Amino acid sequence: MNRPKHIASCSFGKDSLATILLAKEYGEPLDEAVYCEVMFDKDISGEVPEHRDFIYETAIPKLEEMGVKIIVLRSAKTYVDLFTGRVTRGPKKGMVRSFPLCGKCAVQRDCKIRPIQRYQKNLPPGTVQYIGIAQDEQERLLRLESGRQVSLLAKYNFTEQDAWQLCEKAGLLSPVYALTDRGGCWFCPNAKMPELRHLYDHHPDLWARMLELQTIPGKATEKFNRTQKFSDIDALFRQEDEDTAQAA
Incomplete structure (x- = not known):
């Protein structure tokens, strides 16, 4: 009797990568790892950018060397398509639709969830999905669909810290963790100020693209997040730079 297909959902964060490493270490069935790039x-x-470089230059090559098949999904729609x-x-x-709403993100829905749903429709019945949820995330574990979604981290009693250490030991810990403890797009309205400051400091080309979008007339909302325009954040960082320069 053939076994069901087993896939791993992969964001290339510590929990999903640790899941793949555990599957390989313990001989768990794994047919492919699926990543959706917004x-x-x-x-x-x-x-x-640091995380994307890690994904394509480090993580995917290393996983392929281990014999892991990587499926990369992308939507035909982009952030700019939805914004405009x-x-x-x-x-x-x-x-103009403009910036997505916090807590009701059309980008998450159209650029990530829907491509994954289309992919899942072509999976054979009984497919098992490995989800990267750690042993110490009990509320999330309770939401897994019994028999169809499995946490290998919970099965092998791995906490989030254990997952971190496993990835670090394997050379598969994304440099993004030096910037933030969360995953997310660089244009996410839920981005914390240190994440936005990093973008402002190290990726001025991307920052400029967001400022360009702010200037489009006739937008349904001017706010990037719940309280601020993107131009307000830009002005704040510029003022911080001026204050620092004057104090030097």
Whole structure:
């Protein structure tokens, strides 16, 4: 009797990579690892550049050397496509959609969830999905679908710290963890100030693209996050730089 297909959901964060490493170490069945890359536009990844470089230059080559098949999914839609689209109904009909809403992100829905759902429709019945949820994330573990979704981290009693150490030992810990403790696109409205400051300091080309989007007229909202325009954040960082220069 043939066994069901086994796939690993992979963001190339510590928990999903530790899951793959555990599968290989303990001989768990694994047919492929699936990664969905959100794109800013047709050419620029939505991943923080340091993380994207890690994915394509370090993680994927190492996993392929281990015999892991990597599936990369992308939506036909990009962040810019959604940003510049028009509202089709309601009081803001005809306006530019602009920045996604915190907690109700159209980018997450259209650029990540839907490509994954389309991929999953072609999977054979009974496919088992490995999800990177650690032993110390009990609330998330309780939401797993019994028999269809499995946490190898929980099975082998790995906490988030254990996952970190396993990836670090294997040379598979993303440099993004030096910047933040969360995954997310560099244009995410939930990005914390240190993440945005890193983008401002080290990736001025990407920062400039966001400022360009801010200038588009007729937007449904001017706010990048719940309280600020992107230009407000830019002004804040510029003022910080001026204060630092004056104090030097």
